[in-house]
Amino acid sequence: MFTSRSKSKTNDMTQGRSMRHLVLFFLPLVMGNLFQQFYSVVDSLIVGKILGDKAIAAVGLTGSFNFFILGFVIGMTKGYGILFSQSFGKKDYEGLARYVASAVRLCLGISVAITILCVTFIKPVLYLVKTPGDIFADTYNYYVVILLGISVTVMNNLMLTILQSLGDSRRPLIAMIISSVTNIGLDLFFIIVLKMGVAGASIATVLAQVVSFLYCAGAAMNIPELKGAFGIKTPDGTDRSYYMDLLKMGFPVGFMNSVTAIGAMILQYFVNQMESGYIAAYSVCMKFAGLFEQIGVSVGLSVLTFVGQNFGAGKIDRIKKGVNSGLILATIVNLPLSSLMIFAPEQLTGLILNSPEYIGYCKEFLPILGICLYGLGWLFVYRYSVQGLGNTFVPMTSGFLEVAMRVGVGLVFARQSFRGVAYAEVSAWLGAFVMLMITYYVLMSGLYRKARTVLTW
Numbered sequence: 001m002f003t004s005r006s007k008s009k010t011n012d013m014t015q016g017r018s019m020r021h022l023v024l025f026f027l028p029l030v031m032g033n034l035f036q037q038f039y040s041v042v043d044s045l046i047v048g049k050i051l052g053d054k055a056i057a058a059v060g061l062t063g064s065f066n067f068f069i070l071g072f073v074i075g076m077t078k079g080y081g082i083l084f085s086q087s088f089g090k091k092d093y094e095g096l097a098r099y100v101a102s103a104v105r106l107c108l109g110i111s112v113a114i115t116i117l118c119v120t121f122i123k124p125v126l127y128l129v130k131t132p133g134d135i136f137a138d139t140y141n142y143y144v145v146i147l148l149g150i151s152v153t154v155m156n157n158l159m160l161t162i163l164q165s166l167g168d169s170r171r172p173l174i175a176m177i178i179s180s181v182t183n184i185g186l187d188l189f190f191i192i193v194l195k196m197g198v199a200g201a202s203i204a205t206v207l208a209q210v211v212s213f214l215y216c217a218g219a220a221m222n223i224p225e226l227k228g229a230f231g232i233k234t235p236d237g238t239d240r241s242y243y244m245d246l247l248k249m250g251f252p253v254g255f256m257n258s259v260t261a262i263g264a265m266i267l268q269y270f271v272n273q274m275e276s277g278y279i280a281a282y283s284v285c286m287k288f289a290g291l292f293e294q295i296g297v298s299v300g301l302s303v304l305t306f307v308g309q310n311f312g313a314g315k316i317d318r319i320k321k322g323v324n325s326g327l328i329l330a331t332i333v334n335l336p337l338s339s340l341m342i343f344a345p346e347q348l349t350g351l352i353l354n355s356p357e358y359i360g361y362c363k364e365f366l367p368i369l370g371i372c373l374y375g376l377g378w379l380f381v382y383r384y385s386v387q388g389l390g391n392t393f394v395p396m397t398s399g400f401l402e403v404a405m406r407v408g409v410g411l412v413f414a415r416q417s418f419r420g421v422a423y424a425e426v427s428a429w430l431g432a433f434v435m436l437m438i439t440y441y442v443l444m445s446g447l448y449r450k451a452r453t454v455l456t457w
Contacts (some may be wrong), residue, residue, distance in 0.1 A: 011167025016312040019325040028169040030298035032176035049350045057279040071257030077158040079250030084165035089312025097229040099110045102242040111154040118147045142198040149206030159216035175212040185206035252392035259399035263406035269412040281361035292337040298374035300380030305387030341370025367420035379433035394439045402428035
């Protein structure tokens with residue numbers, strides 16, 4: 001049995017100033033996420049400058065597939081994290097250990113099954129989305145290695161989620177720095193020294209994930225609150241209800257990511273109808289968008305941990321303060337990033353692309369994303385707040401709305417111009433933001449009514 005927190009590197013967010021908790025958790029978290037995205041950008045820079053713009057197109061074309069496949073299983077681990085943080089907030093350390101043990105088994109089983117399925121069908125899918133013939137071989141060679149490493153990627157993200165759910169964002173930062181440096185070094189070795197082409201870049205990515213996983217797993221195993229969680233059995237035996245709780249919480253989050261990715265794949269399909277230059281430009285623009293959105297994601301994940309712990313502790317007023325602090329923080333940190341996308345698209349994309357023509361395509365696209373970056377940041381705050389309150393169904397539904405917006409706007413504008421693809425992308429952000437904002441306030445209103453009813457009785 002677990003009766004006390006013991007001395008550990010966890011962080012109890014159920015007391016103290018909300019903004020201070022968010023900022024202290026956010027800073028290491030955003031640095032870690034930026035390092036993770038940084039090595040993705042450097043990976044593209046190495047591939048683009050050494051192997052050429054078509055190699056960039058080949059690697060970039062897999063982005064939406066990655067989001068669809070890895071987004072599902074990684075999204076499930078984030079869903080599990082909601083239960084981890086709620087159990088930690090309630091000081092239910094025995095339940096926490098049981099959830100973690102069950103999550104490890106679920107992740108292993110699901111990731112192995114998905115790996116087999118994806119490796120079997122990836123080539124027909126690439127034909128289905130009309131991958132251009134001049135980049136087909138490189139696209140397949142790159143992505144099949146990524147798919148073979150799904151289990152490593154999922155287990156690494158589970159360990160990161162465990163640490164973050166317990167309020168530890170420092171050691172995930174260390175893990176991401178180590179993996180980023182490892183990835184860049186292996187990129188140079190495999191591509192320049194061994195001349196392995198784009199396949200070398202994918203091998204480097206998987207091996208970097210292995211390094212991160214080993215570090216995070218070692219850190220998690222030394223947390224006193226998780227004593228016994230990584231053994232053969234959970235404390236006092238295995239309870240099937242823990243698996244069901246995890247699946248109920250994790251599946252909607254994973255499904256939301258995959259549904260959202262379908263919309264991204266449809267936009268990729270529209271871009272594929274143009275030519276390789278637009279594919280390369282789209283890849284680079286979305287690479288920077290992915291890098292910059294990590295700021296908002298990090299704020300949202302900070303709010304998720306804060307809300308989850310305080311929801312478990314039953315502190316409704318602290319939840320409200322934390323979310324308001326998150327909205328302020330998201331607005332402040334997105335200001336310089338939005339400015340870069342609006343006023344310096346040529347300088348940003350020129351770091352990776354070589355062709356002035358392709359860079360010109362990016363100047364049509366990136367400023368539109370920059371103008372709407374604030375909406376994306378607020379979207380993450382409300383999405384993770386709703387999830388932290390234990391509701392993963394509405395965020396999943398918001399994924400369908402994102403698909404509808406991307407497809408609807410895309411059919412009208414994306415077929416007409418490259419700029420139309422940008423309109424389709426930001427319409428999905430803004431539509432989901434409005435939906436989740438309304439949901440959050442409805443849920444909070446319900447919590448306050450419930451609390452008043454209890455006090456009346």
